[in-house]
Amino acid sequence: xxxxxxxxxxxLPREFYRRHPAExxxxxxxxxxxxxxxxxARIVEVEAYAGSEDPAAHSFRGPTTRTATMFGEAGHLYVxxxxxxxxxxxxxxxxxxxxxxxxxxxAEPLLGVELMRQARPRAxxxxxxxxxxxxxxQAFGITGAxxxxxxxxxxxxxxxxxxxxxxxxxxVVGPRIGISRAVEFPWRWHVxxxxxxxxxxxxx
Numbered sequence: 001x002x003x004x005x006x007x008x009x010x011x012l013p014r015e016f017y018r019r020h021p022a023e024x025x026x027x028x029x030x031x032x033x034x035x036x037x038x039x040x041a042r043i044v045e046v047e048a049y050a051g052s053e054d055p056a057a058h059s060f061r062g063p064t065t066r067t068a069t070m071f072g073e074a075g076h077l078y079v080x081x082x083x084x085x086x087x088x089x090x091x092x093x094x095x096x097x098x099x100x101x102x103x104x105x106x107a108e109p110l111l112g113v114e115l116m117r118q119a120r121p122r123a124x125x126x127x128x129x130x131x132x133x134x135x136x137x138q139a140f141g142i143t144g145a146x147x148x149x150x151x152x153x154x155x156x157x158x159x160x161x162x163x164x165x166x167x168x169x170x171x172v173v174g175p176r177i178g179i180s181r182a183v184e185f186p187w188r189w190h191v192x193x194x195x196x197x198x199x200x201x202x203x204x
Contacts (some may be wrong), residue, residue, distance in 0.1 A: 021102050029190070045190035047103040048103075066080065070092055072148070076150055078090040119138055119139050
C-alpha cells in the first residue's frame with residue numbers, strides 16, 4: 001500500500017513501464033519520485049537505455065550480477081555505482097529479459113527539501129539538490145541497498161507517482177550525456193527551460 005503525501009497522487013502502474021524505454025522516458029517527465037519519509041521531487045530530465053540494441057547500456061552484453069535488476073520485472077529500480085562515488089537510479093522498463101531502463105537524471109524538489117539538504121550539504125541552492133543523476137540519488141538517500149526496489153509496490157518506500165501534471169508537449173530532445181558509444185541516439189529528454197536540469201539553460 002502506497003504512502004503518498006497527497007491523496008490526489010496516483011502511483012504509476014506496472015503497465016506504464018512495460019514498453020520501450022524511448023516511449024517511457026519522455027512520459028516520465030513531470031512525474032514525481034516519492035520516498036516514504038516525506039521527500040518528493042518532480043522528474044525533469046531522463047535518458048533511455050535499451051539493452052542489446054544500445055551499446056551505451058549497461059545491459060548491452062547481457063545479464064551480469066551488476067545488471068540483473070535491469071533484466072527483471074518492469075517497474076523496479078536499478079541502482080548502479082559509477083565514478084567510484086555516485087549512485088545512478090533507473091526505472092526498469094520493457095519485458096523480463098530485455099534489459100531496458102530509464103535513468104532519472106534530474107528532479108525539482110517539492111517536499112522534504114530539508115531532508116534533501118541534509119543529504120546534500122554541499123548544495124548551495126535548491127536547484128542544485130537533484131540536478132544530476134548522482135545528486136538525485138543522494139538527495140533521496142538512494143544507494144545500492146535500493147537496487148531492485150519495487151516502484152509500484154513500494155516495498156522499500158519508493159514510488160513514482162502522477163499528480164495530473166502532463167509531460168511537456170515538446171520536451172527538449174538530444175543525445176545522452178557522459179557516454180562514448182551510441183552517442184547519436186537522441187534519447188535524452190528534459191522539460192524545456194527548466195532550471196533544475198543537469199545542464200541548465202543559459203541566460204540570454
